[in-house]
Amino acid sequence: MALDEQSGVRTGVPESAADPQDDRPRMGFFTDTSVCIGCKACEVACKEWNLVPEDGLDFTAMSFDNTSGLGADTWRHVAFIEQRAPLGAQETNLGRPEGAPDSVDLGMPSFDLPGAYTGEDERGEFRWLMSSDVCKHCTHAACLDVCPTGSLFRTEYGTVVVQEDICNGCGYCVPACPYGVIDQRKDDGRVWKCTLCYDRLGEGMEPACAKACPTDSIQYGDLDELRERADERLRNLHEHGIGSAQLYGRDPDDGVGGDGAFFLLLEDPEVYGLPPDPVVTTRDLPSMWRHAGVAAATLLAGITATFLGRRR
Amino acid sequence: MSTSDVTKEGIRGARPGREAMTGAVSDGHRSRESPDRGRGGGSEFRSYYDQPVLNQITWKPQDIGGYLFLGGLAGASSVLAAGADLTGRPDLARPLRYTALGAVSGSLAALIHDLGRPERFLNMLRVIKWTSPMSVGTWILVCYGPLAGAAAVSQATGILPGAGRLAGLGAGAIGPAVAAYTAPLICNTAVPAWHEGYREMPFVFVGSGAAAAGGMGMITAPVGQAGPARRAGVVGSALENAAVATMERRMGMIAEPYKQGRGGALMRAAKVLTIGGAVGALVGGRSRTVSAIAGAALVAGSACTRFGVFKAGQDSAADPKYTVVPQRQRIRDRERAAAQEGGDGGEQGAQDPAGD
Ligand code: SF4
Ligand code: SF4
Numbered sequence: 001m002a003l004d005e006q007s008g009v010r011t012g013v014p015e016s017a018a019d020p021q022d023d024r025p026r027m028g029f030f031t032d033t034s035v036c037i038g039c040k041a042c043e044v045a046c047k048e049w050n051l052v053p054e055d056g057l058d059f060t061a062m063s064f065d066n067t068s069g070l071g072a073d074t075w076r077h078v079a080f081i082e083q084r085a086p087l088g089a090q091e092t093n094l095g096r097p098e099g100a101p102d103s104v105d106l107g108m109p110s111f112d113l114p115g116a117y118t119g120e121d122e123r124g125e126f127r128w129l130m131s132s133d134v135c136k137h138c139t140h141a142a143c144l145d146v147c148p149t150g151s152l153f154r155t156e157y158g159t160v161v162v163q164e165d166i167c168n169g170c171g172y173c174v175p176a177c178p179y180g181v182i183d184q185r186k187d188d189g190r191v192w193k194c195t196l197c198y199d200r201l202g203e204g205m206e207p208a209c210a211k212a213c214p215t216d217s218i219q220y221g222d223l224d225e226l227r228e229r230a231d232e233r234l235r236n237l238h239e240h241g242i243g244s245a246q247l248y249g250r251d252p253d254d255g256v257g258g259d260g261a262f263f264l265l266l267e268d269p270e271v272y273g274l275p276p277d278p279v280v281t282t283r284d285l286p287s288m289w290r291h292a293g294v295a296a297a298t299l300l301a302g303i304t305a306t307f308l309g310r311r312r
Numbered sequence: 313m314s315t316s317d318v319t320k321e322g323i324r325g326a327r328p329g330r331e332a333m334t335g336a337v338s339d340g341h342r343s344r345e346s347p348d349r350g351r352g353g354g355s356e357f358r359s360y361y362d363q364p365v366l367n368q369i370t371w372k373p374q375d376i377g378g379y380l381f382l383g384g385l386a387g388a389s390s391v392l393a394a395g396a397d398l399t400g401r402p403d404l405a406r407p408l409r410y411t412a413l414g415a416v417s418g419s420l421a422a423l424i425h426d427l428g429r430p431e432r433f434l435n436m437l438r439v440i441k442w443t444s445p446m447s448v449g450t451w452i453l454v455c456y457g458p459l460a461g462a463a464a465v466s467q468a469t470g471i472l473p474g475a476g477r478l479a480g481l482g483a484g485a486i487g488p489a490v491a492a493y494t495a496p497l498i499c500n501t502a503v504p505a506w507h508e509g510y511r512e513m514p515f516v517f518v519g520s521g522a523a524a525a526g527g528m529g530m531i532t533a534p535v536g537q538a539g540p541a542r543r544a545g546v547v548g549s550a551l552e553n554a555a556v557a558t559m560e561r562r563m564g565m566i567a568e569p570y571k572q573g574r575g576g577a578l579m580r581a582a583k584v585l586t587i588g589g590a591v592g593a594l595v596g597g598r599s600r601t602v603s604a605i606a607g608a609a610l611v612a613g614s615a616c617t618r619f620g621v622f623k624a625g626q627d628s629a630a631d632p633k634y635t636v637v638p639q640r641q642r643i644r645d646r647e648r649a650a651a652q653e654g655g656d657g658g659e660q661g662a663q664d665p666a667g668d
Contacts, residue, residue: 070367168435171369171427174369288510288514296492299521303392305547
C-alpha cells in the first residue's frame with residue numbers, strides 16, 4: 001500500500017501524499033502503552049542517536065515526568081500518569097499469545113514479591129500509566145501542508161521529515177500540528193521533530209527508540225502489519241477484561257487520515273495529553289479560501305460603493 | 313505499603329471501593345466522576361496535568377500582530393487610493409499611496425524579523441503551495457509590493473506619472489487579497505480560537521483593514537476630499553464589529569479568550585475605538601480636527617483588533633480546555649448520531665467498547 005488513497009482529496013494537497021506509483025510499504029510505529037514500564041530508554045536512545053541537545057532535566061512536579069512534553073529537543077516523551085484507579089494486582093503474561101514463551105525472571109534485587117505481605121485489600125488502588133509519545137507522522141500532516149518553504153516533506157517510507165537546510169524558522173508548522181509535536185529550537189531558529197530515524201531506515205535499521213525499548217512497547221514496522229498486530233492485542237486485552245484499552249490513531253478515517261505512529265492506550269487520549277479527536281486544519285482550508293475570497297470581494301465592492309452617490 | 317498518598321490535589325487517604333479489574337471486571341473505572349477530571353468551570357474535561365495539548369505559538373505578538381495590522385492597512389489603502397485616483401481626488405490618493413507603501417514594507421519587515429532564520433526568507437519563494445496561506449500570501453506580497461512601491465515613488469518624484477497611476481490601479485486590484493489572506497493564514501492552524509473562527513475572520517480582517525485605511529484618509533486628506541475615507545471607516549467599523557459578534561456567538565466556549573484577560577481588553581478597546589471613530593466620522597466629518605481624531609481612533613481600533621485576535625489565539629492554545637472540550641463534544645455528538653442511526657454504530661462500538 002502506498003499512502004492513504006484519500007490523501008490528495010481531503011486536503012487538496014499533492015505534497016502531503018506519497019506518489020501513488022510508489023508501492024513501497026509505509027513504515028510506522030505501534031506504541032503499546034500497556035507494556036510500557038516508563039524506563040525512558042527510548043528518550044535516551046533518541047537523544048543519543050539524533051544528537052538532540054540537552055534541554056534541562058527539571059522535575060515538573062507532576063509525577064516522574066521530567067521532559068513534560070514533545071518539543072524541539074524532546075522527540076520521544078514518556079508520560080507518567082498516576083491514578084487512583086483500581087486495576088487489581090498487576091499480572092504478568094496478560095494478553096500473551098498462546099504458545100508464546102513464558103516470561104523470564106530477570107533476577108531483579110528483591111526479597112519478596114511486591115505486596116506479598118499486604119492483604120488483598122492493600123493492593124491495587126493506585127495505578128501508573130506510562131506512554132511514550134512521538135510525532136504521529138500523520139497521513140494528512142498539517143505541518144507539512146502549511147510549510148511555506150517546502151522544508152517539510154513526505155519520505156519514501158511515508159514519514160514526515162524536516163529538511164533543516166531549508167527551514168527558515170517561520171514557525172507556521174508549530175501551531176498547525178494538532179498534537180503539539182513540532183517546535184522551534186530557540187537558539188537555532190529552526191524547527192525540529194522526530195524523523196522516524198530517517199537515516200537509520202535507509203541502512204535497514206529500526207529507529208533508535210524501538211531498538212532500545214526493552215518491553216517492545218515501541219514496535220516499528222510495516223504499518224499494515226502493525227495495525228493487524230494492534231487489533232489482535234486489543235482483542236486480547238478486551239477478552240481479559242481491560243475494557244478501557246483503546247487504539248489511538250489507528251483508524252484511517254479519522255481527522256488526520258490515521259497516524260503513521262499510533263498507540264494502544266489504557267485511558268482516554270486527553271489523559272495522556274493527546275487530543276481526543278484531532279483534525280488536520282487544512283481539511284477546512286478550501287472553505288477558508290472561499291470565505292476569504294468573498295470577504296475580499298466585499299472589501300472591493302464596499303470601497304467602490306463609498307465613491308458612488310453624492311460627490312464629496 | 314501505605315494506602316494514602318500525596319497527589320496533585322493534596323493528600324488522599326480514603327480508599328475507594330475495591331473493584332479489581334485485571335482479569336475480572338471490565339470498564340469499572342471509567343466512571344465520569346473520576347477524580348482526574350480537570351477543574352470544573354462548567355465544562356468538565358481531563359488533561360495531562362493541565363499541560364496544553366498544543367505547542368505554543370512561537371510568533372512574537374509585536375511582529376505577527378503588526379504584520380496582520382499593517383497588511384490590512386496597506387491592502388485597503390491601495391483600494392481606496394485607486395478609487396480616489398479614478399474619481400479625481402488627488403489629495404486623498406496621494407497620502408494613501410504613501411500609507412500603502414509604508415504599511416506593506418512594515419508588514420514584510422515584521423514577517424522577516426519574526427523568522428527564526430531571517431536570512432533564509434527567500435526560501436519562501438522556492439515553492440508555491442495552496443495549502444499554505446503563508447506561501448500564497450508571500451507571493452501576493454511579491455506581486456503587490458512593487459506595484460504599491462512604484463505608485464508611491466512615482467507620486468513622490470513625479471517620474472513616469474502614467475506608469476505610476478497604472479501601478480496604483482494594479483495595487484488597488486490586488487489590495488483586497490492583501491487585506492484578506494492573513495485571515496486564512498492564522499485560521500489554518502490547530503489554535504482553537506483562530507481555527508473555529510475561520511468563517512468570520514476574513515470579514516473581521518477586511519473590515520478592520522477598511523476602517524484603518526479610512527482612518528488614515530481622514531487623518532491625512534482635506535475634509536473636502538475625504539468623503540469616501542469617512543464612509544470606508546464607517547462601513548469597515550460596522551463590518552468588523554458585526555463579524556466579531558457573529559464569530560464569538562458561533563464559537564461558544566472557545567470565544568472565552570476573546571472576552572477575558574488581555575485579549576478581551578484589547579477586543580473591548582477595539583470596539584470602543586472603532587465605533588467611536590465611526591461616530592466621529594459620521595457627525596464630525598466636516599471638521600478637520602474631529603476628522604483627524606476620529607481617524608486616529610479607527611486606526612488604533614484596527615490595531616487593537618489584530619493584537620486582540622493574536623492574544624486570544626495564544627491564550628486558547630495555552631489552555632488544554634479549548635482543545636479537549638470541543639473535541640470531546642464532537643465525539644459525543646458523533647456517537648449520539650451513530651446511536652440514533654441504530655445498527656450503524658457497530659464500527660464505532662468496536663473502537664471504544666467501554667464508551668458510555
Ligand atoms: S504529529 Fe504534528 S509534527 Fe507529526 S506529522 Fe502530524 S502534524 Fe506533523
Ligand atoms: S518553521 Fe520551517 S518547517 Fe516549519 S513551516 Fe516554517 S519553514 Fe516549514
